[in-house]
Each structure stands twice: as structure tokens, then as C-alpha cells.
Amino acid sequence: MSRLETRHLSQEEMLKLADGELPGSAQARAHLEACWQCRADFEELQASIGELIRYRKSAWQPYAPPPPAPWADLRPRFQQADAGLANRPLFTRLAGWFSSTFRPPTRWAPAAVAMLAMAAIIYQFWDTPRVEAAVILRKAVDAAAVRPASAKRLDIRQGGRPAEPAAVEALFRAAHYDWRNPLSAKAYLDWFDQLSQKQEEVISDPDSASAPAWLIRTTTRHSELVQATLLLSRDDWQALEGTFQFRGQELIRIRELAAEPAAETLSTAAAPPPPAAGAPAAPPSRTASPSPGDELRVTAALHRISADLGDPVDIARSFERILITGVGIPAERRRQIQEAVGAMPFVELQFQEPAASSSLPSASRRISSTRRASPFQQQLEQQLGGRPALDQFTDLILDATDQMMSQAHALRRLAERFPRAVETSLPPEDRALLDKLRGEHAAALRELLARIHADASPVLRALSAQPSPAPAPQLQDWQASTSRFFETARRMERLFTILLGGATADSGAPDEAGLPSELLASLHQLTQLGQALEPRP
């Protein structure tokens, strides 16, 4: 919150101030007292908040449908809950008692840990689980047998990242865990029954914020899969989530994806057919899974129609498909995308209506003439020959930086989806395709940077910018260079917006005097980094 006395408050700071969430608010309030402009803006913001609250009170609350039945008295249900809690296993009750009795824990922690450890040892021999894992698993298997079969959409992650299908499949196979339907009580029970020695644990309602569930955890030293947990719904016995710890590997987490939001879904004819009603879900197998090469070809097809630049289109490869999602895409554009990738293997398209859009229109970055001026505005106006010329310059720079960010974003996505390890595993023709894609992005970036350089450098120099010839760092591969390029480009874009009066300086921005120099330095650095993005012949 430095320099609050001299600079205006940003909209975000005003909102935080109104909400009591701004650190150093006394300083901001002092500024409000001194500055008419900020005070007027602040009062306008308060008026908008007041308007919203009046809307809620007068327009929304009176017309919301009333509860369909009288509110129930919850006391009988509280008493039922008390009876349930009294039957909790000893260990759980002890843990709850310790956690509520001794706060803060630092003083009591060693004694508490020792006592809990002792309780755990006693508990293991004395209080066997009230509900055995095998009993619950068998109930879940029986329930699954009579449930109509349906294909599950699974999200499989390793170490928090989307897992590599082939590698994960190999791990499950090595541990004799049925890979055809890994998130099922049947697969878990089959593995569980094979283990000659194991420790089992059953926890009821592990997360108070979720629906009633059983958590089954099995630990063993007699399998490559050393610990596996399965979360089963107590409502319908469905497996909700599983975690799998293989020896020496990062944790694998599998969960069923929620039903998809209402969206227009177009499955391609070339994709594997969905399971017939009543038939078991098609098991994911190596032959039915899209490869990185499949994803690359889909990316290239979208790139050919520039759908990877600016359109809110996302590509996600899972075990079963390559899902292309788009939000607020006009009908004509949808048709083009459908034509470009519709016939490709594994592709599924989902388009959502604009109302579900999560982003503001790109025009939000447009700098209106009513925005407050940056300290450089007057100088820029004089230098460029008046307000219309400055507006034209502003539009040129913003258009070019917008395009550059779209290209940089597309290239960064390519680098993230095809890191070095994946790139080297691609067959030669796919590697050549990746090089080609990367080369096209790099060439477009080079051209855009040259345009920005030509337009902005003379202006920046006239604002006394001093270029600092700091060389760009040498990075290990193009993927790392892309990441650095993106960060630098984003910073440059932000600095341009501040310079042209579209945003106020934040804590990470240089002081006003240093801004033109930093911009010039960013431009130089981007030019150098851009060279590392181009494939070597």
C-alpha cells in the first residue's frame, strides 16, 4: 500500500476497503478524504453495492419460491445423531476428545501423541473394526451387480497431474489390480482378497462436508500397491474415489467425474461406440485410449483454423477420449471446428452457451477515454501529436499485445502438453508435426514482436527509456523457454496497460520513472527468448 497518498485507489482497493479487507485501510481512508475523484468513485461503488442489496431484498427474496413444506424440527434428528456418535469406535472418540480438549496443541502434543500411539496399539488388538472392510466391499459388489451398467467418466491423476495412461496401466497390472474398472468395489475386493497380510481400516463419514460415505483403507507390504483407499457412498454403495500408492511412485487418485453440465455434445462417428444399454461399460484399454500423438494431430487441426488462438476452446485428453470444449462459440465457428476435427479418432466436442462463459469479453481491456490518465499521457499526447494519435497508438499496441498473448498462450499450452519426456517418446512424424506447430507459433511471435518494437521503441525512448542490455537466460529446452517467454510477455502486457492508462500500478510494477525502461528491457528480452522457441534446422 505504498504511495497511496499520491496515487489514486484502484477499483479493487476501493472494493476491499468497502468490505473491510484492505490492509492499511487507514492510509486509504486518509487518501479518500483528500481526493475528491477517489471519493466520488468510492461513493459510486457503495451506491452499486446498496443497489444490489435492494435488488436482493425487493426483487429476489419476495419472489423466490417459498419452502414447499414447513421447516422440520431437527431435535429428533440431533438425538439420532447422538446415538450414532456414541457407537463410534474408541479410537475415533479418543482422537476427537484429544483434539477438542488440548488447545493449543504445542504444549500437550508429545504426551498426546504418545498416548494416542499407545491407544492405537491397544485398539489394534482389542477393538477390532466394528465393520469389516470385506463386508462393506461385498455389499457394494452386490449392489453394483443389480445396478444398470453405465459408462463411467474417470479423472485419473498422478501427483496432481493428469496421468499417463500406459504408465498407470502397467502399475495396476503389476500389482494384479483389475485395470478394466479400477474405480469399483469389485476390483478393490479382488485385490484385497489376494493379500496374505494386510491392515485394514474402515472410517465412517470421513469428511463431514460430504455425503455419508465409508472410507476403506488397506495397507500392505506384500504388493507393489502398498496402500489403497476407496470411498464408497453409503446411499447407493457406488465407488466415488480411490487413491493408490504404488511403491516408489507418486500417489494416483481416481475419481468419477460429475455428470457434465448441460452442453451440446457431439460425439464423432470415429470414436469408440458408447456401451449399449445394459451392457457393462467399455473397459479402458490401451487400444481404446488416445495417445499423445492423437492429441497432437487434433491440436494441429485446430491450429489450421486458428481455433487455438483466442477462441475459448480447450483440449483435454483422458483415457477414453479427447474432449474439446468451447464456451460461447458462435454457430458458424462451431461448424468449422466440427469440420476440422469431427472425424478424428476419440474426439468429442462439447459447446456451452455464452451464459456459462467465465470470462469477460476481451473488449474489457480496451482503454476508454474516460479512464484516468497515466502520468505519461500528456507526454505521449504531445509526442504523438494529439489525443486521436494517442488513441490510435494505444489501439495498435493493445491489438498487437493481445495477439501476442494469444500466440504465447497457445505455445505454452503446447509446451505443457508435450514436455520433453513426451516429446522424445513421439514417433518421428509426430515429432516433426510438433516442430512445425512450434515453428509457426514462434514465427508469428517474432513478427508481432517486431511490430511492437517498431511502434513502441521510438515512443519509449522519447520517454527517456534506458535500455538495459541484460541477456535472456539460457534455458534447457524450448518448453522452459516458452514458459519464461509467456511470463515476460504477460508482464510486458501489464506494463503497457499501465503506461497507456488502462490500469493502475500494482505492488510488482516499477516506479513511474522506471516504467518505460522496463518496457524496453522486456521487449529486448522477449526478442532473445523468442529465438530459443524456433526449432533448429
Added chain:
Amino acid sequence: MYFHAPEEQWDEVLRLDRAKVTLQDKVTRLYEEARDDVYRYLLLLGLTPPQAQEAAQEVFLRLYVTLSKGEEIHSPRGWIFRVAHNLGLKLRAKNSAQLPFDPELEARLRDPDVSHEQSLLERERWILLHRGIESLSEQQRRCLFLRMEGLRYPEIGEALGISASSVAEFLRRAIARLRKVCHESP
């Protein structure tokens, strides 16, 4: 384990009973105060009225169970809305339908028989705001509604699984957009 002194045993039993009754009173009071707010929030998430009412009751039952287990809750209102939010999303996912934000409200506002107490100008204003809210992204709308329910930024962040600074940014964008919609419309 046996107590040698019967008085001591009875004291303990009575103390526990009293504690339970106090907790039941406390949660019941919270339930009476906040159930309508929770119910309306769940409607906004896209639940049907019966689902929203059942889920609102479930939230307070979970609050009671959590407190009975001895867990500390620093901000009950924040906790209640966090659990309501998660439960609401889970139920909505089961419905596999994403309902638009109260599509009938505009018709009700336009109907002079229904909203006769409001002036035409006021109704037009609410319709504009309603359209503005409809045009917000889901995350912006959620932040806005939770803020209107009195939750602080960290509490909203906890409910939605985002940082407090992201909450600030979503709110800023939401308000900027609403002001734009209201001021730009004829």
C-alpha cells in the same frame, strides 16, 4: 470402567446431558436464523425447492454432528454456507442439469399484478440488474451471492476452493460488469 462414587458418576452424566442440550439449542437457534438464507442460496445454485429445503436441513444436522464431535468452528455462518455450497453442487451434479439463474424472475417483475408495489422505473432497474447478474460468470455470481450473505473473502474462498485475492478479483469484475450493464442499457 466403574466410578466408585455414584454422585461423581451422576454429575458426569448430567454435565454431558446439559452440554448436549445446550448444543442442540445453539444449533436450533442458528437453524431458525439462517435456514431461509441457506434455502435461497441453494435455489440460486439451481436446486429445486424440495431439494433446497432438504439440503438446508441436512446442513444444520451436519453442523450439529461436527460440533458434537468436538470440532471447533470459528465462523458458523461461513461453515454453513461452505457445506451448503458443496452439498448443493453435489445434488445439482446428480440432476445433471445446470439451471439458469431464476429464469422466471424477469417475467414476475414484468407482471404488474405480481409486483404492483414497485414503480415501473424500479422494476425496469431490477430487470436490468437481473440481466446483468445472469450475464456474470458462474464463479462471479457465486462470489457475489456469498458476499451478499455476509461471508468474508477468506470464507468465500474456502467455500469455492479459491484464494481470498481471487474472490476480490471476481467481485471486482462482477460489480464492474453490473455497473456497465446498468449504465449502458437505454
